[in-house]
Amino acid sequence: xxxxxxPLDNVAWAASRFATPKEAERxxxxxxxxxxxxxxxxxxGPGLIVLGARRFGLSRDDAEEALQMAATAIVLAAPSVRxxxxxxxxxxxxxxxxxxxxxxxxxxxxxxxxxxFDAADDSCERIEVACRFRQAFSLLSPVCRSxxxxxxxxxxxxxxxxxxxxxxxxxxxxxxxLRTLAHALG
Amino acid sequence: MTPGLAPDPHAASCPxxxxxxxxxxxxxxxxxxxxxxxxxxxxxxxxxVPAALSRLSxxxxxxxxxxxxxxxxxxxxxxxxxEASARPDFPDVALHALQIASRLTSRxxxxxxxxxxxxxxxxxxxxxxxxxxLAAEIGxxxxxxxxxxxRIDEACERALAASSAIExxxxxxxxxxxxxxxxxxxxxxxxxxxAALSRLxxxxxxFAADGQDPWVGRAEGAIGxxxxxxxxxxxxxxxxxxxxxxxxxxxxxxxWEAIQQNRAGILMxxxxxxxxxxxxxxxxxxxxxxxxxxxATTVRVNLLNLGLEEGTFEDVRVRGKKLxxxxxxxxxxxxAYYARLALAEAQAALGNYGEVRAxxxxxxxxxxxxxxxxxxxxxxxxxxDAGDHEMAGRLRRLxxxxxxxxxxxxxxxx
Numbered sequence: 001x002x003x004x005x006x007p008l009d010n011v012a013w014a015a016s017r018f019a020t021p022k023e024a025e026r027x028x029x030x031x032x033x034x035x036x037x038x039x040x041x042x043x044x045g046p047g048l049i050v051l052g053a054r055r056f057g058l059s060r061d062d063a064e065e066a067l068q069m070a071a072t073a074i075v076l077a078a079p080s081v082r083x084x085x086x087x088x089x090x091x092x093x094x095x096x097x098x099x100x101x102x103x104x105x106x107x108x109x110x111x112x113x114x115x116x117f118d119a120a121d122d123s124c125e126r127i128e129v130a131c132r133f134r135q136a137f138s139l140l141s142p143v144c145r146s147x148x149x150x151x152x153x154x155x156x157x158x159x160x161x162x163x164x165x166x167x168x169x170x171x172x173x174x175x176x177x178l179r180t181l182a183h184a185l186g
Numbered sequence: 187m188t189p190g191l192a193p194d195p196h197a198a199s200c201p202x203x204x205x206x207x208x209x210x211x212x213x214x215x216x217x218x219x220x221x222x223x224x225x226x227x228x229x230x231x232x233x234x235v236p237a238a239l240s241r242l243s244x245x246x247x248x249x250x251x252x253x254x255x256x257x258x259x260x261x262x263x264x265x266x267x268x269e270a271s272a273r274p275d276f277p278d279v280a281l282h283a284l285q286i287a288s289r290l291t292s293r294x295x296x297x298x299x300x301x302x303x304x305x306x307x308x309x310x311x312x313x314x315x316x317x318x319x320l321a322a323e324i325g326x327x328x329x330x331x332x333x334x335x336x337r338i339d340e341a342c343e344r345a346l347a348a349s350s351a352i353e354x355x356x357x358x359x360x361x362x363x364x365x366x367x368x369x370x371x372x373x374x375x376x377x378x379x380x381a382a383l384s385r386l387x388x389x390x391x392x393f394a395a396d397g398q399d400p401w402v403g404r405a406e407g408a409i410g411x412x413x414x415x416x417x418x419x420x421x422x423x424x425x426x427x428x429x430x431x432x433x434x435x436x437x438x439x440x441x442w443e444a445i446q447q448n449r450a451g452i453l454m455x456x457x458x459x460x461x462x463x464x465x466x467x468x469x470x471x472x473x474x475x476x477x478x479x480x481x482a483t484t485v486r487v488n489l490l491n492l493g494l495e496e497g498t499f500e501d502v503r504v505r506g507k508k509l510x511x512x513x514x515x516x517x518x519x520x521x522a523y524y525a526r527l528a529l530a531e532a533q534a535a536l537g538n539y540g541e542v543r544a545x546x547x548x549x550x551x552x553x554x555x556x557x558x559x560x561x562x563x564x565x566x567x568x569x570x571d572a573g574d575h576e577m578a579g580r581l582r583r584l585x586x587x588x589x590x591x592x593x594x595x596x597x598x599x600x
Contacts, residue, residue: 037242038235045233064233071236073358075278076319078242079249079285080364086397091358094395131395138394138402141431184394 035084037074041067044088052096055130057123062103066095090134097127136184144177238278245275249282256301257290264304271308277320280305284323288330292440295334302327322351322365330368338375345369349385363392367405374412383412403432407445417593419452426452439476443469447485454492455594462492483513483521490528491589494535494582502532520554527585534578542577546570563587 045067052063070091074081081087100123137145151174252270255263270276284305290298302324309317325348332341349365370385390405410425426449435442450465466489473482486509493502506529513522530545550567557563566584570577586592 038240041235041239042232045235046231049233067233068236071239073360075236075238075242076281077285077358077360078246079282080360082398082400087360090396094359134397135391135395138397138399139391141428142399143431184391 035081037078037084040084040088041071041074044085048089048092052092056096056100056127058096058099062099063096066092066099069095069098090131093127093131093134097124097131100124100127132185136181139180139184140177144173144180147173148177241275241278245278246282248279249286252279252283253286253290253301256287256297257294259297267304267308276308277317280308281320281323284320284327287327291327291330291334295331298327299331299335302331318351319355319357319361322348322355322357323361325351326365326368329372333372333375338372341372342369342376342378345372359392360396360398363389363396363401366392367401367408370412371408374408374415379412379416383409386412399432400434400438403429404438404441406432407441410445411448414448414452417590417597419456419594419597423449423452435472436476439472439478440481443472443476443478443481446472447481447488451488451589454488454495455589455591457495459492459496463489466492480518480521483509483516483518487513487521487524487528490525490532491585494528494531494585499532499535502528503536503538506532519552523549523552523554523557524588527581527588531578531581531585534574534581539574539577542574542581546577546581557588 048067049060049063052058052066053060058066070088073091074088077087104124140148147170151170248270252263252266254260255266260266270279273279284302287298287301290301306321306324309320325344329341329344329348332338332344345365345368349362349369352362352365366385366389370382370389373379373382373385386405386409390402390409393401393405406425407429410422410429413419413422413425426445429445430442430449433442433445446465446469450462450469453459453462453465466485470482470485470489472478473485486505490502490506490509493499493505506525509525510522510529513519513525526545526548530542530549533539533541533545550570553563553567557567563584566580566587569580570584572580
């Protein structure tokens with residue numbers, strides 16, 4: 001197409017070109033609605049701290065530190081956040097991972113532990129898997145996510161033996177979702 | 187696990203796995219986790235809320251006030267900014283205002299640009315620490331505004347510098363992803379498709395890692411456009427579909443309509459005419475419902491082209507005449523040009539050669555820059571100087587060239 005340049009947000013194909021809407025149009029949307037972050041933090045915070053401790057083996061102090069670092073990220077990025085609950089949880093998990101990694105790095109540089117000392121657990125690995133799974137499922141569209149759920153939990157007739165085109169379409173999409181997940185999970 | 191043998195015996199019998207799959211599938215895994223803990227009454231004692239978070243709603247409200255004042259060209263804005271910049275929380279308010287002000291860029295890029303500059307003028311002292319992030323956000327807003335006013339090289343320069351500065355400031359991943367998204371947008375505008383794609387893919391991954399579905403949708407839409415402009419139509423179609431599934435048309439009517447229209451254009455060129463009609467119809471319905479009048483006109487022009495593909499020449503003639511008159515009246519010169527082109531082809535197919543000659547004269551005289559400056563398009567325009575019976579074919583050839591059909595055909599052959 002002849003090279004008119006235009007921003008991606010509102011670019012529409014128009015017979016021969018990418019065109020920008022005129023100024024009278026509404027903005028691109030995604031205007032932030034303002035959530036009550038204080039309430040969200042108070043509501044989800046205690047659960048997140050327990051999650052960090054139980055599932056990933058952090059001490060309460062470390063989990064609280066991760067939560068506070070998540071709060072710092074919120075303070076900087078709040079107007080750009082669109083799904084606040086998912087944001088708080090994602091940043092919290094990443095901060096937990098950062099704390100665990102720093103800790104294991106520190107442990108590697110210290111003297112060898114005495115015999116009988118508890119070996120380092122697999123917390124880092126488990127939290128990485130959790131973060132990767134969350135990201136991988138976020139890369140699936142909502143329709144794909146819902147289809148994966150029904151395929152894995154609800155059951156479907158074997159695609160090969162079911163001749164209906166709907167079943168074939170579902171199977172094709174299911175395979176595509178698996179590829180997306182496999183790619184995202186590395 | 188395979189769908190043929192599902193439900194998976196373990197998933198079916200293990201409540202934990204079942205809950206986690208349900209949570210992941212619903213995009214609410216984070217909440218499912220917490221809900222499970224809450225049912226075990228293990229949610230733990232209350233946590234103190236950091237002071238900065240307690241102040242957040244007030245900071246956001248003040249930032250929003252500043253952006254609204256800029257939006258309505260309030261004469262008091264400079265005084266408000268002076269007063270705000272004298273307060274200790276100015277860096278926080280300004281950082282939020284700059285993010286909020288990105289909504290101004292598509293509608294009023296010059297206002298967004300001047301807002302960014304007003305904040306830059308009021309920065310005090312050195313630009314280390316949080317000030318570095320603030321300076322980078324100013325650059326990012328300027329970059330978005332430059333894209334909309336066509337200063338694309340400056341847009342790239344600012345966006346890339348802002349992205350590096352945001353990275354260096356160790357900003358939250360969401361702000362880094364946002365900077366990548368806008369840098370990708372600017373790079374695409376400059377025709378640097380590979381660099382744009384790499385930025386946009388990185389942005390999409392990072393948005394997904396933060397669970398920000400609407401942002402993933404916007405990144406998918408942008409990725410689709412890069413593929414579209416590089417004639418990778420199947421990939422473009424997949425990306426547009428993925429974007430539309432994530433965006434709420436009532437929350438993001440502009441991007442949703444634009445993506446739907448781009449998708450319809452690909453379907454039309456692929457010959458999937460009924461799907462294209464349905465997609466154009468949805469774009470038009472949304473544009474009308476949200477008062478996106480210019481977008482609605484562009485869809486109507488594209489519907490004329492679809493009518494030509496379907497061979498409904500009389501219908502195109504009737505609608506085309508009305509549309510040309512409307513565009514001329516409203517000063518929509520580019521849409522008027524493409525509407526005339528479609529009308530001329532319909533008239534030629536119907537044998538109304540007198541009308542065709544008058545329209546061709548206008549088509550050759552009023553060509554917009556993207557047609558006038560394209561040597562191949564100019565050759566096709568010159569070939570319109572032909573006998574009556576050749577006109578329909580030559581007009582169709584020109585329309586197919588301008589609509590990118592040639593690239594579709596070339597891609598299919600490849």
